[in-house]
Amino acid sequence: MNRQHHENSGRRRRQRRAPGAERRPPPLPLNEEGVPLATADSPKPSPAVFVSDASRTLYPWLPVRVIANSVWRGPQHERVKVDESGNAERYRCGPATAR
Numbered sequence: 001m002n003r004q005h006h007e008n009s010g011r012r013r014r015q016r017r018a019p020g021a022e023r024r025p026p027p028l029p030l031n032e033e034g035v036p037l038a039t040a041d042s043p044k045p046s047p048a049v050f051v052s053d054a055s056r057t058l059y060p061w062l063p064v065r066v067i068a069n070s071v072w073r074g075p076q077h078e079r080v081k082v083d084e085s086g087n088a089e090r091y092r093c094g095p096a097t098a099r
Contacts, residue, residue: 046070047084055080055088062088 028036046068056062061074068084071091081091
């Protein structure tokens with residue numbers, strides 16, 4: 001095999017771009033503090049809620065304040081989901097299924 005054929009087989013050379021022709025994503029719009037603004041199609045953030053007293057009695061390991069619809073795992077690996085009103089319920093507590 002000659003040298004030129006050997007160099008061209010298997011690897012391709014990177015093509016060089018013209019100077020100043022870098023690919024960059026469009027800049028993000030920022031607010032007055034310099035924090036990126038949310039786009040129109042982004043989902044609304046979940047609010048922080050206080051966990052109800054009844055839920056804290058059942059699951060004392062839950063923090064006082066959590067993000068709504070968040071899932072928390074307890075010391076015995078039970079999962080609990082806290083809804084938007086602060087009530088906690090068991091989450092995916094059925095038997096595991098084989099994949």
